[in-house]
Amino acid sequence: MVRAQQQLTLLPEARFRLNRRRQSSAHLPVYQLLDQVKDPEIPVLSIWQLGILQDIRVADNELCIVITPTYSGCPAISMIKAQISEVLHGAGIRHFHIEVRLSPPWTTDWLDADARRLLKNYGIAPPDTTACPQCGSAQTEVISEFGSTACKALMRCLSCHEPFDYFREF
Amino acid sequence: MSQSPALANDLGLFARRLGDDALVLGQRLCEWCSNAPMLEEELAIANIALDYLGRARMCYAYAGEILGQTEDHLAFLRDAKDMENLLVVELPRGDFAFSCVRQFLIDEFEVLYFSGLKQSAEPQIAAIAEKTFKEISYHQRRSRHWLRRLGLGTPESQQRTQVALDSLWGYCQEFFLMDHLENRLCQTGHAVDRAGLTQTWQAAVLAHIAACNLVVPEDGWAAKGGRQGVHTEHLGHLLAEMQVIQRSYPGLNW
Ligand SMILES: [Zn+2]
Numbered sequence: 001m002v003r004a005q006q007q008l009t010l011l012p013e014a015r016f017r018l019n020r021r022r023q024s025s026a027h028l029p030v031y032q033l034l035d036q037v038k039d040p041e042i043p044v045l046s047i048w049q050l051g052i053l054q055d056i057r058v059a060d061n062e063l064c065i066v067i068t069p070t071y072s073g074c075p076a077i078s079m080i081k082a083q084i085s086e087v088l089h090g091a092g093i094r095h096f097h098i099e100v101r102l103s104p105p106w107t108t109d110w111l112d113a114d115a116r117r118l119l120k121n122y123g124i125a126p127p128d129t130t131a132c133p134q135c136g137s138a139q140t141e142v143i144s145e146f147g148s149t150a151c152k153a154l155m156r157c158l159s160c161h162e163p164f165d166y167f168r169e170f
Numbered sequence: 171m172s173q174s175p176a177l178a179n180d181l182g183l184f185a186r187r188l189g190d191d192a193l194v195l196g197q198r199l200c201e202w203c204s205n206a207p208m209l210e211e212e213l214a215i216a217n218i219a220l221d222y223l224g225r226a227r228m229c230y231a232y233a234g235e236i237l238g239q240t241e242d243h244l245a246f247l248r249d250a251k252d253m254e255n256l257l258v259v260e261l262p263r264g265d266f267a268f269s270c271v272r273q274f275l276i277d278e279f280e281v282l283y284f285s286g287l288k289q290s291a292e293p294q295i296a297a298i299a300e301k302t303f304k305e306i307s308y309h310q311r312r313s314r315h316w317l318r319r320l321g322l323g324t325p326e327s328q329q330r331t332q333v334a335l336d337s338l339w340g341y342c343q344e345f346f347l348m349d350h351l352e353n354r355l356c357q358t359g360h361a362v363d364r365a366g367l368t369q370t371w372q373a374a375v376l377a378h379i380a381a382c383n384l385v386v387p388e389d390g391w392a393a394k395g396g397r398q399g400v401h402t403e404h405l406g407h408l409l410a411e412m413q414v415i416q417r418s419y420p421g422l423n424w
Contacts, residue, residue, distance in 0.1 A: 069224075071220070071221065071224065071305065072224030072301050072302065072305060073221050073223045073225070073227075074224065075220070102228065102297035102298060102301050103293070103296065103297035103301070104300070105300050105301045105304055144211070144213060145214060145308070145311070146213055146214035146217040146218065146308075146312070147213060149217070150217040150220055154210060168308075170304065
């Protein structure tokens with residue numbers, strides 16, 4: 001029991017609250033449906049694992065899917081909206097709308113534990129470590145604070161000499 | 171919402187000018203694509219430009235709902251005299267030192283400004299400010315870093331950076347100018363008193379300039395007029411390039 005509590009505290013509080021919202025939601029099947037929707041720029045991660053999917057509730061007599069952009073200029077958000085619509089239509093859900101919520105602003109604290117592992121396997125260093133995702137070396141340096149997309153910095157490994165992306169703490 | 175129509179209209183116009191600042195600077199930054207001194211910086215500048223574009227869209231979406239106009243209309247179908255951006259953002263990108271110094275001066279201001287705007291009585295303005303503030307903090311770190319590299323770099327980089335600083339200094343006073351619109355919004359807790367940020371901005375900027383082997387220019391001339399739609403000759407050229415597609419093919423959608 002004590003141990004379980006300790007494990008829970010490892011999860012950032014913001015993510016813990018998201019998880020609890022999903023677990024106690026009356027729309028759990030919709031959450032599960034939307035697990036198919038991946039981030040177009042990091043296709044190994046779902047919008048749920050990234051913390052983009054914030055809430056599913058009923059508003060104005062229809063389903064309201066609440067999402068939040070990772071970065072204000074994130075070009076993926078319109079594609080994500082289209083994908084959500086496609087999945088819901090495919091499941092026969094016709095009456096819904098998508099709300100883009102800005103506040104509170106997205107934070108890397110919203111990444112779930114799986115997301116950190118999946119990022120690393122994909123070759124992107126997750127926010128809590130700048131160790132090389134290829135060889136594990138801690139000897140790395142920053143090449144540029146702004147990498148291939150706004151949410152990633154470009155790093156270089158001093159051991160295996162490979163460049164890699166680092167998902168910035170944000 | 172229990173806002174009076176007059177207040178709502180003020181908020182729409184306020185958000186629109188914040189959007190203008192972001193859109194025009196974003197466009198200027200985009201001009202570094204395929205022109206930056208190195209590939210990494212090209213990516214960095216493009217990503218910062220994307221943050222500005224995102225901010226412009228958030229502001230225009232909000233303003234457009236109040237003013238009854240689409241985002242595309244606000245961005246692509248207004249002439250220079252209708253744009254209310256600050257003059258400093260429309261100046262041509264210049265050399266790399268010029269763009270770095272401009273970004274530094276703006277970042278130092280925006281960090282203070284949007285930090286205050288997070289407390290706006292209008293929730294959507296506060297939400298935009300909160301999102302924006304997080305991103306500017308990143309920009310500021312990069313700008314300070316570049317000013318140090320250029321100021322403490324070679325004699326040429328130091329000299330070019332000093333020239334940029336001298337030519338930009340007179341545009342900074344516009345950051346702190348208030349007008350009737352923003353005074354009204356300030357009194358109701360919806361906007362931030364720009365004038366009140368002057369000293370904090372100066373202290374931060376002067377300290378960093380001195381640490382970068384650069385000399386603070388003397389206060390002499392000051393350019394203003396952006397908020398009244400009185401612009402430099404550069405804005406028209408920028409708009410012509412940015413708006414040509416929408417004006418040639420009215421109603422075009424992506
Ligand atoms: Zn390595």
